[in-house]
Amino acid sequence: DVKVTQSSRYLVKRTGEKVFLECVQDMDHENMFWYRQDPGLGLRLIYFSYDVKMKEKGDIPEGYSVSREKKERFSLILESASTNQTSMYLCASSFGDRERQPQHFGDGTRLSIL
Amino acid sequence: EDKVVQSPLSLVVHEGDTVTLNCSYEVTNFRSLLWYKQEKKAPTFLFMLTSSGIEKKSGRLSSILDKKELFSILNITATQTGDSAVYLCAVEPSTDKLIFGTGTRLQVFP
Numbered sequence: 001d002v003k004v005t006q007s008s009r010y011l012v013k014r015t016g017e018k019v020f021l022e023c024v025q026d027m028d029h030e031n032m033f034w035y036r037q038d039p040g041l042g043l044r045l046i047y048f049s050y051d052v053k054m055k056e057k058g059d060i061p062e063g064y065s066v067s068r069e070k071k072e073r074f075s076l077i078l079e080s081a082s083t084n085q086t087s088m089y090l091c092a093s094s095f096g097d098r099e100r101q102p103q104h105f106g107d108g109t110r111l112s113i114l
Numbered sequence: 115e116d117k118v119v120q121s122p123l124s125l126v127v128h129e130g131d132t133v134t135l136n137c138s139y140e141v142t143n144f145r146s147l148l149w150y151k152q153e154k155k156a157p158t159f160l161f162m163l164t165s166s167g168i169e170k171k172s173g174r175l176s177s178i179l180d181k182k183e184l185f186s187i188l189n190i191t192a193t194q195t196g197d198s199a200v201y202l203c204a205v206e207p208s209t210d211k212l213i214f215g216t217g218t219r220l221q222v223f224p
Contacts (some may be wrong), residue, residue, distance in 0.1 A: 031210050041204070042216040043157075046183070050210070058211075090156070094210060094222060100164075102148055105156040 003027070004106035005090050019078040020110050023091030026028045030096040032074035033103060034058075034066065037088040046090055050096070081113045116141040118205050120215035128223055130194050135218045137203035138185040147179055147186050148212065150202040157202055160188070193222045 007022035007049040018108045025032065031050055035058075045058030047066040055066050065083060074093075079083055088110050092103040125224035139147070146164045161170040163179035163186060170177050174193075179186045189199055200219050204209045204212040 035214075040216060043204075043212075043214040045211065049209070096210070100146070100162075102158065102159045102162055103210075105150075105154040 004091055004093055004104050005032075006089075006106040006109050008109050009107060010110050010112075011056045012114060013078075013081050014114055015081060017078075017081050019081050019111070021078075021089055021091075021111070022075040023074045023076070023093075024072050024073065024108055025074075025104075025106055026060075026094040027093065027095075027104075029093035029104075031103075032068065032093065033094075034064075034074065035075045036060070037091045037108070043090065046076065082101065083112040083113050085111065086113045087111060089096060116205070116207050116213050118203055118213050118215040120201075120203050120218050121217070122218060124221070126221045126223065127193055129194055131222075132189065132191045133193060133220060135190075135201050135203075135220070136185065136189040137187070137204075139205045139213075140184065141205050141213065143207045144181065145206040145208065148177040148204045148206065149177055149186075149188050150204065152200045152202055152217070153198075160201075164221060176212040190220075193220075195222050195224055198222045 001024040003026045005024045010069045033048040034046045049068045065077045091106040095101045118139045149160040161177045166181040174191045177188045200217040202217045203215045
């Protein structure tokens with residue numbers, strides 16, 4: 001079974017802090033994704049990566065950055081956390097285009113910014 | 115702008131009922147449509163649909179796609195309390211990216 005592991009289930013941080021959310025997958029997937037999920041808005045794509053050291057902006061990248069130094073790990077960084085970044089963050093991974101396989105999700109990190 | 119719309123937003127039924135969840139979409143390109151089930155944690159994959167008119171089935175769940183009318187339905191027969199969840203529809207308009215609807219919350223009462 002595919003395993004996508006997010007480092008924290010719940011996290012509380014303060015405004016202005018630099019926040020790191022970590023995601024690790026064990027299936028040698030090329031693609032990795034970060035979404036946020038808010039009531040009434042669904043899942044929205046923040047950033048994604050097709051390969052090591054490669055990143056692409058999603059639909060709502062403002063206030064976020066990412067890092068992919070190793071194939072299995074994709075980190076989401078909130079450079080200076082703000083209260084409007086309080087949300088559920090979901091990481092996902094999938095094989096590259098040739099495989100036509102679905103994205104698999106981690107359990108999510110519920111982040112509160114005070 | 116690409117978008118995915120799910121209906122109804124929420125649904126309350128009794129065990130044994132049959133439910134139909136709807137997903138309509140407008141995208142510039144279409145590669146596939148996916149259904150996920152989300153309980154308290156990770157969305158779990160149910161179906162991937164790429165061709166019109168071919169039903170995908172897994173136990174009491176089934177889904178079909180209509181690429182001409184730009185919609186898909188997810189059917190659940192003989193519902194059980196364990197079917198209570200948010201059901202997410204997503205469309206893949208280009209390589210590997212997904213656009214999600216806001217989901218349908220299904221509650222099944224004994």
